[in-house]
Amino acid sequence: MNRIAVIGVGWYGFRPTTPEVSFREMVFEASSRAYADAGNINPRNDVDSFISCQEDFWEGIGIADEFAPDQIGGAMRPTMTVTGDSLQGLAHALMHINSGIADIVSVEAHSKVSDILTFSDIVKLSMDPIYVRSINPQNMHFIAGLDAVKFMERKGVSREDLAIVVEKNKKNGLSSPRSSYASNIKASDVLMKDFVVYPLTELDIAPFVDGAITVVVADEETAKKVKKDDYLLISGIGYATDSNNLETAELGKAEYMRIASEMAYKMAKVNSPRKHFDAVFVDDRYSYKELEHLEGLRISEEPVKDLREGNFSPQGEIPVNPFGGHLAKGVPLEASGFSLLLDAIDYIRQGKGEKVLVASWRGIPTFTGSVLVVEKP
Amino acid sequence: MKVNIHLNKRVAIIGAGMTLFRRRLLETPQEIAWEASNKALEEAGLELKDIDCVVIGSAPDAFDGVHLKGEYLAHGSGGIKKPVSRVFVGGATGVMTAIAGWYHVASGLCQKVLAVAEEKMSPDRPHPQAVFRYIWDPILEKPLNPNLIWIFAMEMHRYMAKYGIKKEEIALVSVKNKRNAINNPYAQLGANITVEDVLNSEVLVWPVQLLDVSPVSDGGAAIVMTSEDVARRYTDTPIWVEGVGWTLDNTEWPGRDLAYPRYVEFAARMAYKMAGIERPDKEIDVVEPYDPFDYKELHHLEGLLLAKKGEAPKLLKEGVFDIDGDIPSSPSGGLLGVGNPIAAAGLMKVISIYWQLKGTAGKMQVKRPVHTGLAQAWGDLMQAGTVIVLRN
Numbered sequence: 101m102n103r104i105a106v107i108g109v110g111w112y113g114f115r116p117t118t119p120e121v122s123f124r125e126m127v128f129e130a131s132s133r134a135y136a137d138a139g140n141i142n143p144r145n146d147v148d149s150f151i152s153c154q155e156d157f158w159e160g161i162g163i164a165d166e167f168a169p170d171q172i173g174g175a176m177r178p179t180m181t182v183t184g185d186s187l188q189g190l191a192h193a194l195m196h197i198n199s200g201i202a203d204i205v206s207v208e209a210h211s212k213v214s215d216i217l218t219f220s221d222i223v224k225l226s227m228d229p230i231y232v233r234s235i236n237p238q239n240m241h242f243i244a245g246l247d248a249v250k251f252m253e254r255k256g257v258s259r260e261d262l263a264i265v266v267e268k269n270k271k272n273g274l275s276s277p278r279s280s281y282a283s284n285i286k287a288s289d290v291l292m293k294d295f296v297v298y299p300l301t302e303l304d305i306a307p308f309v310d311g312a313i314t315v316v317v318a319d320e321e322t323a324k325k326v327k328k329d330d331y332l333l334i335s336g337i338g339y340a341t342d343s344n345n346l347e348t349a350e351l352g353k354a355e356y357m358r359i360a361s362e363m364a365y366k367m368a369k370v371n372s373p374r375k376h377f378d379a380v381f382v383d384d385r386y387s388y389k390e391l392e393h394l395e396g397l398r399i400s401e402e403p404v405k406d407l408r409e410g411n412f413s414p415q416g417e418i419p420v421n422p423f424g425g426h427l428a429k430g431v432p433l434e435a436s437g438f439s440l441l442l443d444a445i446d447y448i449r450q451g452k453g454e455k456v457l458v459a460s461w462r463g464i465p466t467f468t469g470s471v472l473v474v475e476k477p
Numbered sequence: 478m479k480v481n482i483h484l485n486k487r488v489a490i491i492g493a494g495m496t497l498f499r500r501r502l503l504e505t506p507q508e509i510a511w512e513a514s515n516k517a518l519e520e521a522g523l524e525l526k527d528i529d530c531v532v533i534g535s536a537p538d539a540f541d542g543v544h545l546k547g548e549y550l551a552h553g554s555g556g557i558k559k560p561v562s563r564v565f566v567g568g569a570t571g572v573m574t575a576i577a578g579w580y581h582v583a584s585g586l587c588q589k590v591l592a593v594a595e596e597k598m599s600p601d602r603p604h605p606q607a608v609f610r611y612i613w614d615p616i617l618e619k620p621l622n623p624n625l626i627w628i629f630a631m632e633m634h635r636y637m638a639k640y641g642i643k644k645e646e647i648a649l650v651s652v653k654n655k656r657n658a659i660n661n662p663y664a665q666l667g668a669n670i671t672v673e674d675v676l677n678s679e680v681l682v683w684p685v686q687l688l689d690v691s692p693v694s695d696g697g698a699a700i701v702m703t704s705e706d707v708a709r710r711y712t713d714t715p716i717w718v719e720g721v722g723w724t725l726d727n728t729e730w731p732g733r734d735l736a737y738p739r740y741v742e743f744a745a746r747m748a749y750k751m752a753g754i755e756r757p758d759k760e761i762d763v764v765e766p767y768d769p770f771d772y773k774e775l776h777h778l779e780g781l782l783l784a785k786k787g788e789a790p791k792l793l794k795e796g797v798f799d800i801d802g803d804i805p806s807s808p809s810g811g812l813l814g815v816g817n818p819i820a821a822a823g824l825m826k827v828i829s830i831y832w833q834l835k836g837t838a839g840k841m842q843v844k845r846p847v848h849t850g851l852a853q854a855w856g857d858l859m860q861a862g863t864v865i866v867l868r869n
Contacts, residue, residue: 101585150725157544162537162611163567166857167728175727176743180573181565183547188562191586192577198584199486201721201751226544230505341561344548348557359558466548468561 101367104194105323105331105477106315107204108138109445111438113311114278114429117214123159126312127210128171134206134314135173139326141204143173147316148202150174152181153189153209153434157222160215172208172314185209186313187437187460187470188339193317203322210312211432219308227465232346241305241386243346243464245297248388250352252299255395257404259299262387263287264407266303269384269421272414273428276443281307282428304387309430313438320477329477332448336368336473341466349467354389356469357396357459368473373398378453380418381440383461383469384425394420397459397471422447436460437470444474488582489708489715490575490867492521492701493828498665498816501599502695506541507553510595513697513821514555517591521701522711528701529587531556533563534574534594536819536856539608541597554593554699560586566725568769568856570594571698571823572863575852576721578702579865583718588704595697596818605693612858614728626690628730630682632859633772635735637684640787642775644684648675649793650771651688651813657800658810660840663825665816666692675771691769694816698824700831716834719849719866720754722747726860733859736787741780741855741862749782752866754849757782761866762847763833764804765826767855768811777853778806780862805843808833823854827865834869 110133112118112126121129135141143150152168161167165181168174178201182189186209193205216222220240227233239245251257264287273282285303293301323331340359343349361373370376380399384390391403399418400406412420423429423443432439437460444456458472494516496502496509504512510533518524531554538546547563554561564570564577571594578592598605609625636642649672658667670688678687708715722744726733733739745757754760766777775789783804784792792798798806809815809829812822830850832838853864 155545156538160611161615162539162608163857165565165567165725166612166860167614169725169860170727170729174725176724176740178723178744178747179725180577180723183545183563183565191560192562192564192580195580195584195586198586199580200583201580222544225542226548228549229543339560339562340558341548341551341556343552343557344545345552348552355558360560363560462545462548466545468548468551 101198103320103333103335104197104317105320105333106445107318107323107327107331108134108316109442110134110137111311111313111442114309115280116309118310123210123212124167124171127208130312131172131208131314134316138316141326143206147173147204147206149196149205150177150179151189151192151205151207153184153186154181155183155434157225158433172206185437185460185462185470186435187472190315191337191339194334194337197319204316204318206314206316208314209435209438211435212310213308213433214310223464228345239297240464241297241300244386245300247351248299248386251388251392254352255404257388257391259291260287261404261407262299262304263290265384265387265390266290266427268413269425269427272422273424276423279424279428280309280430282424300386306385306426306431309432311432311435311439313435313442315438331477332445333475333477334472335475336364336370338363339470341468344466346465354392354396354469356467357393360469360471361397364471364473370473373457374418377418377455377457379422379447380420380457381444382420382459383436384421384427385431385463389461390420393459397457441472448476486583486585487705488579488702488718489705490700490702490831491708491712491715492517493831494520494699495663495825495828496697497663498694498696498818500665500692500694506550506595506597509597509695509697510550510553510593513699514591514593517699517701523589523701525555528555528559528589528591530581530590531559531561532574532577532581532590532592533561534570534820534824535563536567536570536596537608540601540605542600550595555591566856566861566863568819569823569854569861569863570820570856572827572852572854572865573723574820574824575700575827575865576723576863578700579718579721582702582704588707590702591699592702593699594820594824596821597695598693598818599695626682626685629770630685632735633684633770636772636776639736642790644676645672646790646794647772647775648672650768650774651675653799654768654807654811654813657808658814661810661815664810664814665694667810667814685770689771691812691817694818696816696818696821698821698828700824700828714835716831717868719868720748720752721865723863728858730858730860738776738780738862740860741777741853742782744862744864745781748864748866754866761804761849761851763808763830763843763850764806765809765829765852766806767853768807768813769817771813773855774807774811777855781851781853801844808841808843826852826854830867834867
């Protein structure tokens with residue numbers, strides 16, 4: 101597998117609501133910016149294939165891919181939808197390029213979550229209709245609660261530790277223009293809150309945001325022609341599903357991250373991830389998930405110890421979500437992986453590091469994760 | 478799109494499996510997916526543990542009534558502790574699933590891929606048509622509450638009007654495909670019907686009548702795709718993927734020429750270029766065009782450049798597309814005869830070609846020797862075309 105290069109990124113939104121645009125206008129804005137960032141390429145001539153990452157029920161449209169082509173420039177071109185996190189879409193882009201059918205691919209993902217009136221009911225529809233949905237769970241976070249308790253017991257994580265994650269990420273978010281939910285909050289503020297579902301309070305759970313992100317990737321040779329040396333490399337990519345059946349997936353462990361990261365590390369020839377990376381951008385839509393994912397990614401065998409010692413802070417040994425992660429920025433549905441990738445790109449472009457890890461999760465009730473190894477050429 | 482004429486890696490299909498296509502299967506969607514997957518693995522001589530990656534295809538989520546349907550189907554498709562993803566282009570998803578399986582292997586990411594398509598439409602009450610109320614532009618079209626058959630009636634009418642085609646000529650597709658389906662052990666609606674039967678069937682939206690339309694179905698289909706060296710180890714008769722193509726037209730269907738599927742032509746040209754096909758009407762030995770409506774088979778045969786614009790009905794009448802004709806079309810019985818579990822129906826078309834080229838199509842086997850076959854699917858707001866060319 102050849103590496104692929106990120107040659108352009110564009111985004112719009114990252115706010116709880118975006119009433120000034122439709123989802124299509126939002127994607128148009130993000131795509132226009134991405135094509136400008138990619139050296140003012142013309143998608144109608146220069147992009148070989150287009151991928152949209154979306155799910156029907158989030159969109160409120162049956163067959164949502166009908167509305168994919170126009171705003172990304174993909175009409176009458178090879179355009180398709182990957183119903184998954186944007187990083188899974190990026191994996192398909194890598195395959196388009198490596199199979200030889202494309203040199204440049206545009207990947208789009210977006211969230212217009214502010215249009216959704218009954219979010220938790222939609223999440224309930226993603227639970228197994230016979231074994232889980234039929235018990236009519238009153239709180240969509242209950243699976244996260246079960247997972248969190250098992251993880252915390254196994255690794256000796258306390259409620260205070262989760263609060264430290266929230267404090268760290270919400271403060272880190274103050275350094276990013278995309279952070280709608282950043283604040284100078286203290287761990288004690290988190291501990292004072294009531295539980296939404298034990299052991300998680302409202303502040304342990306990342307809120308949702310509207311946003312659209314388009315990423316343009318190319319094979320390295322084309323990237324050099326288009327952007328000289330101003331591009332980043334995806335040197336490893338992996339994605340995996342543990343099991344989507346609650347009763348057969350491994351609770352308390354991010355097994356999907358372990359499998360996905362092994363795939364990405366193998367591709368990128370990463371032997372010691374802790375030493376290899378300058379920073380980690382990892383899904384933290386529940387505070388405990390940051391720690392659980394770091395274990396699955398083999399970044400930390402004892403994430404609590406590292407957290408308490410400050411090793412995950414922006415000045416620490418291995419910064420984790422130095423721009424705030426989802427707890428500060430919110431969760432833009434299928435664009436979640438790309439929102440972490442955006443942070444990673446900013447981190448490298450700002451000269452803070454050269455090799456970073458990006459890891460995304462699809463959220464409740466899935467056990468699916470995707471991992472990218474991003475580095476300067 | 479850049480088309481790599483010298484493909485990086487050859488990809489073969491070495492196993493295929495299907496469930497029965499029926500109006501109401503008792504199995505859950507996960508069980509349907511597993512039955513098809515299991516059969517495909519068995520034919521390939523592989524076990525689930527041998528599979529590197531799983532690709533899932535399924536059309537609107539609302540059919541199964543499950544959000545994040547790819548995740549849900551992952552379990553039934555054997556996608557546990559593996560890279561799994563779902564691809565989606567509405568009704569064209571079935572062939573797109575095979576295309577995605579192809580590029581999983583052709584890219585070098587995986588050696589052995591299980592590509593699975595499933596659709597269970599029977600949970601929809603009172604009828605899956607209700608799901609199609611939500612496929613329209615929410616601002617411009619939804620307030621009109623259009624019905625899916627309504628827009629296909631417009632398209633069929635336009636096709637007939639532009640080329641002076643009669644309903645009797647179009648009905649011959651339904652007669653041919655339902656007759657072919659009698660030989661297909663998986664088929665839901667094989668029958669010996671006549672043109673008169675079609676013309677006397679209930680009018681749904683003129684000119685679309687009941688027997689112009691494929692039935693609503695549940696069903697699953699799966700194939701195993703591998704790299705060349707793996708294929709050589711497991712079979713003496715691999716069927717090679719020689720060309721793939723897909724195109725999505727713009728969203729605004731009312732602004733299009735409804736008489737001709739240009740997106741199918743674009744997808745076909747991409748696949749032909751990759752497969753080195755310059756005269757498709759001379760080089761394609763057997764074809765499975767997407768036929769949810771009888772006129773669509775004719776429409777697609779023209780888009781695939783197997784007939785000139787407006788001339789497919791004439792060739793049909795001459796027997797060119799019969800099972801013993803020059804270019805047998807839908808020898809499986811197509812969607813009109815086998816059934817239409819949306820995504821699974823598209824992959825069924827790929828499997829049908831695979832069986833034809835392998836020589837294991839049984840009673841469906843076309844009379845003349847075949848070496849190059851094509852499967853095609855269509856979907857979305859009359860805007861998606863997917864094409865795959867196979868050779869033995």
